[in-house]
Amino acid sequence: MFINYFKTAVRNLWKHKTFSFINIIGLTIGLTSFLLIALFVFDEHTFDRFHKNSDSIYRVVESKTSAEGKTTKRSGTGFQVSARATADMPEIKDVARISVYGRTNVASAENKENVFYEDFTAGSNGFMSVFSFPLLYGDRNKALTEPNSVIITEESAKKYFGTSNAVGKVLLFWDNVPYKVTAVLKDFPPNSSISINVLVSEASLQTNDEARKFLETDWSSGAFATFFQLKDKTDITALNNKLDNLITANHKADAGTKSHVELQALKDIHFYSGDIEGDSGKKGNLSYIYVFLVVACFIIFIACINYMNLSTARFTNRGKEIAIRKVSGASRVELLKHFLAEALLVTILSVVLSLVLVNALLPAFNSFTEKELSISANTDYRIWTGIFLVTAIVTFLAGLYPALFQSGLNPLSLLKGKIQVGRGNISLRRSLVVFQFMISIVLIAATIIIYEQMRYVNNKDMGFDKDKLVVIDINSGDVRLGAETIKNEFAKLAQVRSVAVTSRVPGEWKTIPSVKVNNNNSNPNEGKDMYFFGVDEQFLSTYNIRLLNGRNFHASGNADSAAVLINESAARELGITEALGQAITIPSVRFGGDNRSMLDKPFTATVAGIVKDFNFQSLHEPLAPMVLGFRKNPVHVIDYFTVKLAGGDIEATIKKMDEILHSVDQRHLFEYHFLDKQWDLLYREDKIRQIIFLVVALLAIFIAALGLLGLTIYAAEQRVKEIGVRKVLGASVTGIVVMLSKDFLKLVLVAAVIAIPLAWFFMHKWLEDFAYRVDIKWWVFVLSALAAVFIAMSTICLQVVKAAIANPVKSLRTE
Known part of the structure; x- marks a missing residue:
């Protein structure tokens, strides 16, 4: 059957x-x-759900609320939090810690010229037991137990040694410190929040007396991303309270601040970490x-x-x-x-x-x-x-x-x-056509608004000029020490207009340090939260940033080591209207979720000038207060050259810059980025959404048009005798075309009336993600409706005209 x-x-x-x-x-x-x-x-x-124990793995997230009521969250905690909690709380089955200490040059002992730059990341032995990343070679239970041992991914093994089985081979960190490869992991899957090329044993840190003393007393650094594997049926709320009590009993919080610990399920990290500092994973x-x-x-x-x-x-x-x-x-x-x-x-x-x-x-x-x-x-x-x-x-x-x-x-x-045919059947069919075109019009409007926002983002005055800027990483101490010489040699190149050295750049892809700034001396440990760049005297001219008040840094070396520039937003927060002679104090500096102050003592500086506000983060973020310290400052060392090019043969100019760097450091790996390209990456997700909406809108319209074409063909077939009679009685081709088209046109117009408020609502919500955004214009909806009408009429026109010009005698003879 x-x-x-x-x-x-x-x-x-x-x-x-x-x-x-x-x-x-x-x-x-x-x-x-x-x-x-x-x-x-x-x-x-x-x-993150591919781990065997994914349902029982939780990350420790610390939140801190300041006296002003501002709450910040961070993905790291102090070393002792997990060390003591694992020993004192039976609910915790195992713990994995991960800590990052900046980038370092890494080479294989077999070929010291084969140098790459990697994040120096340390992991506890629990990393291999808590997580289920597939192991290709080595012993999972012993891979991270010994000092100076390291595990690497299969891709890294091939990169350094030309083979995937690299167990027993040696990598050199910090130029000549040897680390033995004890395991090789399969490359981390793209849908993992954790992705590491090389992971050294946490035991390596404890071989240093100073580091060991720090770990023994660390309750608040925020330097350690901590993951607990919990036993079944653990009460998460109760365990949160236990952790809070543990920290409170061993660490005194800053005056006026409140701290709280909460456990975040591993499966929630990807979608619910947007407001957490120090989380560098995919969000x-x-x-x-x-x-x-x-x-x-x-x-x-x-x-x-x-x-x-x-x-x-x-x-x-x-x-x-x-x-x-x-x-x-x-x-x-x-x-x-x-x-x-x-x-x-x-x-x-x-x-x-x-x-x-x-x-x-x-x-x-x-x-x-x-x-x-x-x-x-x-x-x-x-x-x-x-x-x-x-x-x-x-x-x-x-x-x-x-x-x-x-x-x-x-x-x-x-x-x-x-x-x-019952009215209900025809009404349903018409309703379905209305629904099709309603969805199509919403998608057309969404695509236009996303395009307008992206065009606004690309064309907005950022307060600086990012065109023809090449940013070159400083990846060694020799290059950092020879920065002035390198800068002068760069400036001699024919296609180079100016050169600046900075610690960070607008559109930064690494962590921008944040500082506390105080100018009333009421409490040296309090102050306004601001961002910090270390720059030189060429920064303003290279980036074309306006100086509004006061002066720029002097070209001479040490004269301005205690001077700073601030932007308009910082000046407003500090109540500074005239730059010269104003003193500020920076008691602490933080990098991402790491809560340790990197300053030995508070940095007291004099405000030399006020610059016009410029956007140094994506336009998703509001413009923030910024302090620009001179390059020889105690807060943050220089990390980049920024070269303004005049044009010409850019490739040849970059090659010459590479040669200049290598004349100072033979093993320096030349890394560079075009700043405008880096800014484009800040909006990559938005542009992906733009293209998806565009493609889906086109597909929806195409499918709706196909359906409309089928209905038009059928309607013309069913009314062939009526058309013949009308033509015999004197009806014009235009009149018949209008007669056959108007019913479909009405449906598209009804769809437009329904679609316009829906499109406005959804796109208004989407634009709220941007601190700087376009206004939704009325013409967007008119254009979307007209586009749908045009597509509908174009679809049915050929069939309607074909039916209208058919020979009426032939139509009337047809049975």
């Missing part, structure tokens, strides 16, 4: 090729879009994940609507077939099965085609989203289960209503050709 259903379904699809093509293409595009987005969403939702946005998933479902729904519309509209062509089946004894259930078999066949064909398309598109999609998605026999069973469920859902969604509608028709009326 089922084979007979499918045979009949194949014959029917082949007989009506145009409508079959429209249905299959529409569903294929809808399913392809859905599968790509579903793979992306699945990957996001499975972040997701749950809101956008839901938006993409809903949009993907809408795309499939639009394709299903096409099937429903065309199937119910074409029922008169199949009237006699349905009637004969009923007269021959076919029950309604059997007819339902028959029509659902047709829908299933269309869906299966579409799924197969979409799987082929997905595999063809995945390489480009992975490159675009920076993921490693795949769909094959080895793909997670949940993906394949989802595909089978989607196939079933689409079959019932697309086929059930037409099947119920057609199987319920009266056979006698069908044979007589006297079929009256």
